[in-house]
Amino acid sequence: MSKAELPKHEAATDPPTAGLDRIALLRPLTPEQRAAVARQCRWRRFSADEQLIDHWGDTRDVAFVVEGRVRVLSHSAGGREISFSDIDAGEPVGEMSALDGRPRSASVVALADGALVAFLPARPFQELVTGHPELAQAMLLRLCDKLRGATDRIMELSTLGANNRVHAELLRLAKRGKRQGIVAIIAPIPVHSDIAARVSTTRETVARVLSDLTRDGMLERRPDALVVRDLPRLEMLVEDVRGAV
């Protein structure tokens, strides 16, 4: 990596060697080993919506998200976004192509300005995984987790209508939110198009379903949060229809 590739303010405040300390996957390595990995990386900052991995490109490197947050997504030919997962700082993304050498399965874009990403070529990444059983084990668990998520989504797409998939996504968000008895607070307010991309429907369907729930008193829109008034009722709504098709 040439210093020239790194913006000046970066070189001063964000020495690449320290950056990789934030990557959970690389924790089994010694600081010296991580420093050696950091030197093999190409470092770059991305602005919001900028693409770090191109679905149709021929790159195979793994990307470590050191700062910021990125989204794995694809588009239909009609331009509708299908999103797969959001990757937080500290996680790798694009590891499949780095491991198996096959084309990218999706694109990856930064979610906000300033995402700092370290790209490690496929070969040294494979050597890392092969040389450190704890690292291979962590990658296996990560892929299992992703495959379980994909299997759940296939089941939802196969057995639930779009309305109920929005309910199911709302339930997932509510369960991750703050709880006060049967009330759950989702903050910040999720963007309709994000929900739509996660459950493979249109923004209009999401807007309609949320407004129906609001009219029924199950949902309340506050300036800074979406409030589920009755979590058990939402749970029943999802469970009742799950797989009834």
Place this chain on the structure above:
Amino acid sequence: MSKAELPKHEAATDPPTAGLDRIALLRPLTPEQRAAVARQCRWRRFSADEQLIDHWGDTRDVAFVVEGRVRVLSHSAGGREISFSDIDAGEPVGEMSALDGRPRSASVVALADGALVAFLPARPFQELVTGHPELAQAMLLRLCDKLRGATDRIMELSTLGANNRVHAELLRLAKRGKRQGIVAIIAPIPVHSDIAARVSTTRETVARVLSDLTRDGMLERRPDALVVRDLPRLEMLVEDVRGAV
């Protein structure tokens, strides 16, 4: 493993130690190591439609399919089958729960009488994977392959209607079949309910789509095979609508 668990004819004709020689994943092991693994396995034969892994059971072992073929599937609450993949002799199944200790993501049933399966408990399987980097590597590639398949299916379910998913499945079958110029021969004739379970639709939809294609001259039903008369035309049919939603 007690000898009593193995049917008598088994003990004579199918010594478990030799059985595991057919499992590709275990090829990096020496014959002695494979024999040691075989002794840790519980061996059983299954009849057609018999369940070897129960989605709702609390088992965590990996199952090596030594003879026969099995299907990974789930059911909607309404009883419709959603199938994920067919696993051939020589492959493992149920490896996710064995690796991550979490519940089963689906059920697994035998596709015909006489499937011979060796069950290895999670702990020794994890030790195998941790102790043999080639084995960990093979598992990583296997999980990548499954995750890619799941991602493709999510895209199809998100962007194609049921009719076009049947076209896409027919195209996959045709590409695996025998080719004669622009003609592709799919043999044996696929069962409508199998296609339906793979693309998450009903048997009736599959029957209707295939009969439409037959009327249009793109498909011909022979006693022993389904013949795609014009593979490029089918390909165009799939590509034209893929993602147009």
